Amino acid sequence: MLPRLMRFADVLVGERGEGTGLLSRALHCMLAEQYRYQVGTALDVWAFGEIYRTWLHELRGHPNPVAQAKIADAGFEDLFYQEIDGYLDTPVVGFLSGLPAQQRLTLLLVYGEGFDHEDAGRVLDVGTDIIAARLVRVSAALADRLSARPPAPAAAIVETLYPEGLRG
Amino acid sequence: MTELSDELLVAYVDGQLARKQTRAVEKVFDQDDIIAARVEALKQAHNRLEAAFEAILAGEEMDVSAVSVPVQESSLSERSILKVALAGVGIAVALGLAAVGYGWPLSFPGLNSGTQGVMLPVQTAPLSTDWQEEAARAHALLSRASVEVGVESQSNPDFVAFQLSQILGTNLKIPNLEPQGFRFVRAQALRSGGAPLTQILYLGATGAPLALYAKKGEGSGTLTEKHYGEIGTVAWAEDGVAYLLAGEAEDSLLMRIATKIKLEPAPPLRSAPKAQTPVNGALDR
Numbered sequence: 001m002l003p004r005l006m007r008f009a010d011v012l013v014g015e016r017g018e019g020t021g022l023l024s025r026a027l028h029c030m031l032a033e034q035y036r037y038q039v040g041t042a043l044d045v046w047a048f049g050e051i052y053r054t055w056l057h058e059l060r061g062h063p064n065p066v067a068q069a070k071i072a073d074a075g076f077e078d079l080f081y082q083e084i085d086g087y088l089d090t091p092v093v094g095f096l097s098g099l100p101a102q103q104r105l106t107l108l109l110v111y112g113e114g115f116d117h118e119d120a121g122r123v124l125d126v127g128t129d130i131i132a133a134r135l136v137r138v139s140a141a142l143a144d145r146l147s148a149r150p151p152a153p154a155a156a157i158v159e160t161l162y163p164e165g166l167r168g
Numbered sequence: 169m170t171e172l173s174d175e176l177l178v179a180y181v182d183g184q185l186a187r188k189q190t191r192a193v194e195k196v197f198d199q200d201d202i203i204a205a206r207v208e209a210l211k212q213a214h215n216r217l218e219a220a221f222e223a224i225l226a227g228e229e230m231d232v233s234a235v236s237v238p239v240q241e242s243s244l245s246e247r248s249i250l251k252v253a254l255a256g257v258g259i260a261v262a263l264g265l266a267a268v269g270y271g272w273p274l275s276f277p278g279l280n281s282g283t284q285g286v287m288l289p290v291q292t293a294p295l296s297t298d299w300q301e302e303a304a305r306a307h308a309l310l311s312r313a314s315v316e317v318g319v320e321s322q323s324n325p326d327f328v329a330f331q332l333s334q335i336l337g338t339n340l341k342i343p344n345l346e347p348q349g350f351r352f353v354r355a356q357a358l359r360s361g362g363a364p365l366t367q368i369l370y371l372g373a374t375g376a377p378l379a380l381y382a383k384k385g386e387g388s389g390t391l392t393e394k395h396y397g398e399i400g401t402v403a404w405a406e407d408g409v410a411y412l413l414a415g416e417a418e419d420s421l422l423m424r425i426a427t428k429i430k431l432e433p434a435p436p437l438r439s440a441p442k443a444q445t446p447v448n449g450a451l452d453r
Binding site for chain 1 (some may be wrong): 174175178179181182184204206209210212213214216217218219220221222223224225226227228229230231390393431
């Protein structure tokens with residue numbers, strides 16, 4: 001379970017060092033406040049929720065929470081294991097790093113963890129309709145980006161404007 | 169063109185629709201190229217997101233695995249110490265909550281002893297020292313199919329993959345480990361608990377063989393290390409197949425190879441390789 005918790009924290013803050021620190025603080029809180037754990041709750045759902053709440057609590061105490069929530073592309077790229085052929089899905093990585101944390105976590109919980117919408121909603125403290133709406137919005141945006149044709153080079157455009165038959 | 173909203177198509181791609189709705193959507197995109205292209209784009213987005221999150225998890229598993237390998241005190245970086253501490257606290261939290269939830273009788277030795285003594289343990293199971301018992305246990309793994317997979321077919325990886333998939337009743341990965349220094353030698357079908365078990369054997373430049381075992385079944389998708397005497401193993405399950413990588417290689421190498429295999433895409437559905445007949449030969453030419 002520890003690698004899954006680490007992934008959650010890292011994806012949340014967008015960088016491994018910060019993620020490790022957040023997870024460490026959240027685990028200490030969980031240990032100190034384990035009486036709040038309700039029997040019957042899935043341990044992973046509860047633990048992910050606690051990490052998210054710790055991050056939110058710390059963010060609210062920050063003078064500029066919006067700037068604080070933004071992540072750096074370089075640190076985020078380092079999260080992806082690239083040993084196999086050094087492959088990095090750059091368009092997807094770039095897309096994920098540009099998303100707000102809540103949307104990134106929604107994708108992680110549903111597509112990475114295989115949670116249903118209810119459990120994902122429990123972790124992020126939102127309803128299933130919000131989870132579904134986020135998935136549609138983000139999936140559609142990524143599908144658009146991945147299927148977009150690259151812009152035509154300038155030379156090709158000039159060639160279309162002045163076809164052979166019309167040149168002096 | 170029929171209008172289908174992205175809401176419906178995303179729910180279709182995510183498998184959230186009822187069977188009846190699924191059939192209705194499939195009927196529409198069978199007849200509408202634009203909808204079919206949109207579904208394909210959404211599926212690709214879904215698959216690439218899954219692969220991206222899997223790649224992050226693989227990195228975290230490597231990190232945790234690295235923490236479990238004993239290191240010299242002097243070589244501990246600040247980050248290593250933090251991770252070791254984190255691992256200890258994580259385990260304590262998990263065990264503590266399990267104790268609260270399930271009433272396990274637990275104590276936490278070493279929890280208050282600082283970071284130095286806290287390691288993620290690799291489980292070790294004792295190996296039998298009685299060779300007759302070992303031989304009998306190994307013999308129990310043999311089945312008729314072990315002998316029926318002809319040695320002459322081993323030179324054709326597609327044929328081996330097809331035969332093993334048929335025996336197992338599902339598709340399985342037969343990875344190429346040459347970049348990791350292990351060449352495929354042979355594969356065979358065994359049995360365990362009355363069910364088929366496949367064994368794919370590889371040899372490195374030196375040392376004992378490395379084997380990838382596969383058995384139909386579910387299990388945890390997390391890579392889990394365990395030792396049986398000198399034999400190190402990494403186990404995981406994916407797509408209805410439980411895998412076990414076993415060998416006498418270093419733990420970190422086994423974990424790296426297991427991670428590579430796990431991250432490989434699932435094999436396509438296998439069909440029988442074409443028999444070499446004069447007609448097939450002429451058609452191929």
